[in-house]
Amino acid sequence: MKTSNLKKLPAAKAKRAKVRFGRPPKELAGEVDARILDAARKVFLERGFEGASVDEIAEVARSGKATIYARFRDKRALFTEVVTHDILARITEFSAELPTGATIEERLTSAASTLLHWGLNSERIALMRLAIAETRRFPDLASTVSRSARDLSTELGVHLLSELTKSDELRSLPAFAPEHLTSTARLFLDLVAVPMLLRALFEADLRTLDPEIDEHVTRSVAFFLSACRHGAS
CATH class of the missing domain: 1.10.10.60 (Homeodomain-like)
Structure with missing residues (x-):
């Protein structure tokens, strides 16, 4: 032998x-x-x-x-972990000092602009495009990541809104009551973040979006606060 x-x-x-x-x-x-x-x-x-x-x-x-x-286990498992880690883990890693400002509009606008400039990172968007392109090969990955990202970003929105409105008259509005805050945070993100995210997924050069972010955020925040103050929740 x-x-x-x-x-x-x-x-x-x-x-x-x-x-x-x-x-x-x-x-x-x-x-x-x-x-x-x-x-x-x-x-x-x-x-x-x-x-x-x-x-x-x-x-x-x-x-x-x-x-x-x-x-x-294999290349599929590695791809799944890369997509999951880079899209989901990085949401939980996002942290920015709560902005200061004379008005709630200024504070919310600053916070939302920071979030968008951070989120529309070229590599992160490229990975999202790749995950979408591989939907047929990974039928559960895109939907699972999408749902999880939505849940995590909503938690982030709840924290942001609860902190920013803590010392503001908005905290007395129905939209910011504890039982409504999750829905309010989701509406805020859908209004502010989702349109720019969709734009980013289809833009060849993300730099073209940079000049539009602040204007979009300013309009969206004004609309959001107006709706909240007039009883929407």
Whole structure:
């Protein structure tokens, strides 16, 4: 019976060979995961799902294929994680100091403009386009991400509105009552964010939207506050 190559190695070399293909120490695992996802995002955006290969992703990530497969079952699972992480996790990561202003209109306008300029990032939009393009291959991914993104952004809107109206006369309006605040936040985001997001998905050059964002936000915030003050909820 043949002796394996590994058994022929000196003990020290055999040990190094085993370590090489194992999981990294716990303190380094997060860094490795982030490096793999970052590399996968770059390759998927450049090649598309069909054109991307785990070999190229491993090369860009400076990682072995075994390390990738230890974390992700296959290329489909890796693609799913990239889309989910970049679209959903980044919503939860969004944080901006609550804006100051003389009026609630100024504070809301500032907050909404910051959110849109942050959200309409070229790579993030490109990944959303890719996820939509792959809907037939991943029938549940786009809808799941869409629903989850809507829920997470609504939570963000609730927090934003509750903080901004805390010391304003708006807090006494029905639209900002605790039982209505979720619906109010969703209406605010649908009015302010969704139209620009749809525009971004179809614009070849996102820079063309930059000059329009502030004007769109100003009009939308004025309309939103007028509706709230006149009893809409």
